[in-house]
Amino acid sequence: MQAESRAVGAPYEVVSPRRKVDLCFAESEADFYEASIMTRLWLRWLPAAAVPVVIAAGALGGSFQASAAEGLSTKTPEQVLAMVGMNTVKALSGTVEQTSDLGLPQLPPGVPSSSAGMASALDLLAAPHTARVYLDGTANARVQVMDQLAERDVIRHGNDVWTYNSKDNSATHETLPTARADGNNAPATTQLQTPDQLAQRMLAALDSSTAVTVGQDTSVAGRAAYELLLTPRSADSLVGSVSIAVDSQTGLTLSVAVQARGQETPAFRLAFTDLSLHAPSADLFTFTPPPGAHVTQRALPQQADRPLQGEPGRTGGNSGSAAAPHTVSGTGWDTVIGLPATAVPADLTASPLLAQAARAVDGGRLLSTSLVNVLLTNDGRVFAGSVPLARLQAAAAGR
Amino acid sequence: MTAEGHSAELAIETKGLTKRFGHQVAVNGIDLAVPRGAVFGFLGPNGSGKTTTIRVLLGLAAATSGQARVLGQEMPRSLREVLPRVGALIEGPAFYPFLSGAANLHRLDTADRDAPSRTRAARVHLALERVGLTQAAGKKVRAYSLGMKQRLGIANALLAPRELLVLDEPTNGLDPQGTREVRALVRLLAAEGTTVFVSSHLLAEVEQMCTHAAVMSAGRLVAQGTLDDLRRSxxxxxxxxxxxxxxxxxxxxxxxxxxxxxxxxxxxxxxxxxxxxxxxxxxxxxxxxxxxxxxxxxxxxxxxxxxxxxxxxxxxxxxxxxxxxxxxxxxxxxx
Amino acid sequence: MLPSDGRPPSSGGAPGDRRVSGDRRATAGWATLGSNLVGSELLGSELKVLFGRRRTWAMLLALAAVPVLIAVVVRVSSAPGTPGRGPAFLDRVTQNGLFVGVTGLVVSIPLFLPLTVSVVAGDSIAGEGGLGTLRYLLVAPAGRVRLLLVKFAAALAFCVAATLAVAVPGAIVGVVLFPVGPVTLLSGDTIDVGASVLRLLLVAGYVTVSLVGLAAVGLFISTLTDVPVGSMAATIVLTVVSEVLDALPQVSWLHPWLFSHYWFGFADLLRQPVAWGSFGGNAWLQAGYVALFAALAYGRFASKDVLS
Incomplete structure (x- = not known):
């Protein structure tokens, strides 16, 4: 039927120019046009394909630039260590980022931290943090821990040390004795340290249990740096290595990264992401508690390192109550610290978060991270160390 | 191109124009030839591929294969050159219901980058006048009847002096009086030298308005010529x-x-x-x-x-x- | 402009045809290349349509109601807001009424603002398709790229309007109901009224920029369909997905690439000194989203068969 009506219809076409057109477009040309129509349509998607490539190239280029370091003169570990010791930086402003991958169970953000001290401690350890650090001379310092929609500040100006927490609009104030005002240029009550403070602390504890080498030159916060590698000689330690990036010009430590054994990403990293060696504005160090803030005047604590009330959870190696009688077994990287049941805070063992994070093992429960193992024995004692579980169990049984 | 020479006589010309949607062939290799100055009836039952052909001609849809020339220029390559000279009513009128009739025309006229803003108000007024909508110009289109919308659609096609009018089912929804008016309007425009391409599924309509006609059936062009030729045949x-x-x-x-x-x-x-x-x-x-x-x-x-x-x-x-x-x-x- | 210089040199059109009236030819020249080619007139028309719609005003009013409601509730409840409870900055409101605007933005950024932007961006092309006006705009001819640009520009204008619809009424209501005084920043430092106005504007700017990526995503989705409700809903769903993913630490590697990642980063503008890091990060991220999704929208829309 179709063909028939076509046959009938075709002769009626009166338009004569058509025949000329026929000559113009040969069969192969028609194919060509079909192909070109499709090609033209597909070409329109080209930008959409190109943009991700450009973005990926930009991202890769950026990271390539970050890892590239200029040719630095070769230095021995002793020379680099000496640089750290002779660090001349007195004034800086910069941003410090702390990230960790401790293999802890991931906690959703927004877990109420004011109620559970444990959660706050875990949060500070596990969640990434960014802080801005301002230093000027020995007596002026400010650290701002930048939380989402909130901030915690520590400001030191001469002998005055203020803390401020924007969440509850509270401030504390204490006055340092003149004798302590020198020497330590960062606030004593910092929750987040600068890489330099952490490195000084680590290097101070260096002994024969650690091999010190110089790694490949690196670049941190846009500055060329030497990489100091601290490797535990003990085969038992959970710590694989500690790498410290030392600024090639000033000797300032730019980053500290702790590598756990058998883990690709650093278990803990503290690094400048942005650094300027100019003296920050002086206004930053003068702090007046805002109107309406709840201000606590604090008497000078006996122990400078003791955590402040309401600010539990501190990083660094000196957590725990210094007043508690504790046992120490092993040396260097294999040190195991034991706490008697009486010294363990009740809220720690009762914490539901701990119950969630710890798993049952022989003789108690184990809280395992990639850097530290903590054994809570059934009789309430706590053993912790950067060692495998067996060492903790041995320490627990050894008493 | 040699095409330039002869296509000046043709307002619309296609060669092997084909449009496929998946497996379905909506337009199957049609060779249209619409002479300039003609009132060309594009006949065919519903679903025979008329509207799809119009969409391809106006660059709304890309042809799967084949070629199309409108006003002597290749489409869709010369869309920007050609379309300002073409007025169109495609598959019924469509307007912003929350705008008045005049505001709708203003908007569509602004979309044509060649349309001078200086004379826009005058052109909108004239177009509304030609379709007898002056009284309803300020009314929201939401309140228009189907026939009024159809008139407004035709007014849109007449916003600027056009060389070619493509009217898809222009008398749809119009009462007999409106139908007569549209026919008269088409004749008038044709007398002014505008080529009018009217698609319709109603033979009577084509018979009363057109000088030429083509018949579509199931995506194919089955006849084409002057109305007299078709009638005599x-x-x-x-x-x-x-x-x-x-x-x-x-x-x-x-x-x-x-x-x-x-x-x-x-x-x-x-x-x-x-x-x-x-x-x-x-x-x-x-x-x-x-x-x-x-x-x-x-x-x-x-x-x-x-x-x-x-x-x-x-x-x-x-x-x-x-x-x-x-x-x-x-x-x-x-x- | 003389008719003789009328043609843009790029147009390879047929020289043969001269039947177009001189009036039209004349305006097709360089003068229009400057103004109407980029679509300033069409943009004006687009904005008139967008902001002439009752729906747009309903959304803006709903947004404005957020800070007003907050201010009234805080004012009526006699007890001053307990620090640390309720939305951030709520307790600041009583110090400086201008901060009602900021509190309003804090409350609106996770849902209300993206919702309204999704409606406008998701409707941009699909809405025209649904009405059928898309085919008339295209044969006018609006030009597909030009139409896309105008639609995106209008969506951006709405982003600005939406942010201001929260910030400005918030600030006004705040000034009426509360004292205007020095305000405490997150860092504990206090700034005066003038500086706080500046910070409020900065925050509004930041929030606007934050919504730009979403607008681009909505525009792309809008080119995929002729059902505006579908593209609006899809855009909103994507927003929620982005926010949920951003809250899941298991996919932390993905976080910096989510368009909602920096939405709360405007808090960095309320520190002393201003931390510009998240502003820059946000701007780059949103620019990336705009580049990608504008390219996708172009790819789709320029090759699409308009059959609505």
Missing amino acids: GTSRVQIRTPDSAAAQRVLAGLGLMAEKSDQAATADGLVTAVLAVHTGTQEESQESRHAPKPETIVAALVAAGVRVRGFAVLGSSLEERFVALTGEGFDVAQ
């Missing part, structure tokens, strides 16, 4: 009213005409019909019809044979007959 028959139908058939056979069928042959007056000639509308083929006997010869032969001729007629084919023959009968949507 087809089959003419002789019809004889006689009680002696058997005798009449014999006489006709003697003249070389085959009687088709005779109703009520046994009863009183029968109707004997025979194909007189098949006209094809083109000159070469109309020669065939010369071999056919003249009507007076037939009558004389009948009378000589004693057939009681009570009625005699030569029936030309109607355009409708042609349309039905080409596109199939009934309300079935073509596949």
Whole structure:
């Protein structure tokens, strides 16, 4: 039927120019046009394909630039260590980022931290943090821990040390004795340290249990740096290595990264992401508690390192109550610290978060991270160390 | 290109234009040729591919293969050049219901980057006037009747002086008066030299407005030409009213005409019909019809044979007959 | 402009045809290349349509109601807001009424603002398709790229309007109901009224920029369909997905690439000194989203068969 009506219809076409057109477009040309129509349509998607490539190239280029370091003169570990010791930086402003991958169970953000001290401690350890650090001379310092929609500040100006927490609009104030005002240029009550403070602390504890080498030159916060590698000689330690990036010009430590054994990403990293060696504005160090803030005047604590009330959870190696009688077994990287049941805070063992994070093992429960193992024995004692579980169990049984 | 030369005579020209949606072929290799100045009827049942063809011509859809030229320029390459000179009503009017009729036209006129803003208000006013919507210009389109929307759609097509108007079912939803107005408007525009391309599924509409027509069926172009050509083409028959139908058939056979069928042959007056000639509308083929006997010869032969001729007629084919023959009968949507 | 210089040199059109009236030709020249080619007139028309719609005003009013409601509730409840409870900055409101605007933005950024931007961006092309006006705009001819640009520009204008619809009424209501005084920043430092107005504007700017990526995503989704409700809903769903993913630490590698990642980063503008890091990060991220999704929208829309 179709063909028939076509046959009938075709002769009626009166338009004569058509025949000329026929000559113009040969069969192969028609194919060509079909192909070109499709090609033209597909070409329109080209930008959409190109943009991700450009973005990926930009991202890769950026990271390539970050890892590239200029040719630095070769230095021995002793020379680099000496640089750290002779660090001349007195004034800086910069941003410090702390990230960790401790293999802890991931906690959703927004877990109420004011109620559970444990959660706050875990949060500070596990969640990434960014802080801005301002230093000027020995007596002026400010650290701002930048939380989402909130901030915690520590400001030191001469002998005055203020803390401020924007969440509850509270401030504390204490006055340092003149004798302590020198020497330590960062606030004593910092929750987040600068890489330099952490490195000084680590290097101070260096002994024969650690091999010190110089790694490949690196670049941190846009500055060329030497990489100091601290490797535990003990085969038992959970710590694989500690790498410290030392600024090639000033000797300032730019980053500290702790590598756990058998883990690709650093278990803990503290690094400048942005650094300027100019003296920050002086206004930053003068702090007046805002109107309406709840201000606590604090008497000078006996122990400078003791955590402040309401600010539990501190990083660094000196957590725990210094007043508690504790046992120490092993040396260097294999040190195991034991706490008697009486010294363990009740809220720690009762914490539901701990119950969630710890798993049952022989003789108690184990809280395992990639850097530290903590054994809570059934009789309430706590053993912790950067060692495998067996060492903790041995320490627990050894008493 | 050699195409430039001849295509100046054609407002629309396609060559092997094909549009496929997946497996379905909506437009199947059509060769349209719309002469400039024509009022061109684009006939076909619903679903025969008329609107798809129009969409491809206006660059709304890309052809799967084939070529299209509008106003002598290749589409869709020269869309930006050509479209300002083309007014269109495509598959019914469509407007922002929350804007007034005039505001709708203002917006669509702004979309044409060649339209001068200086004279916009005047052009909108004129266009509304031409379709008799001046009174309703300030009314929200939400409150328009279907017919008013249709008029507004035509007004949109007339916003600027156009060389080509593409009107897809322009009288849809219009009352008889509105239909007449549209026809008059189309004739007027054609008289001004505008080429009008009217698609319709109604033959009568095309017959009353158009100088040329093309017939679509199931995605194919089955006929194309001037209306006279189309009308002349087809089959003419002789019809004889006689009680002696058997005798009449014999006489006709003697003249070389085959009687088709005779109703009520046994009863009183029968109707004997025979194909007189098949006209094809083109000159070469109309020669065939010369071999056919003249009507007076037939009558004389009948009378000589004693057939009681009570009625005699030569029936030309109607355009409708042609349309039905080409596109199939009934309300079935073509596949 | 003279008719003689009328043609843009790039147009390879047929020289043969001269039947177009001189009036039209004349305006097709360089003068229009400057103004109407980029679509300033069409943009004006687009904005008129967008902001002439009752729906747009309903959304803006709903947004404005957020800070007004907050301010009234805080004012009526006699007890001053307990620090640390309720939305951030709520307790700041009583110090400086201008901060009602900021509190309003804090409350609106996770849902209300993205919701309204999704509606406008998701409707941009699909809405025209749904009405059928898309085919008339295209044969006008609006030009597909030009139409896309105008639609995106209008969506951006709405981003600005939406942010201001929260910030400005918030600030006004705050000034009426509360004292205007020095305000405490997150760092504990206090700034005066003038500086706080500046910070409020900065925050509004930041929030606007934050919504730009979403607008681009909505525009792309809008080119995929002729059902505006579908593209609006899809855009909103994507927003929620982005925010949920951003809250899941398991996919932390993905976080910096989510368009909602920096939405709360405007807090960095309320520190002393201003931390510009998240502003820059946010701007780059949103620019990336705009580049990618504008390219996708172009790819789709420029090759699309308009059959609505």
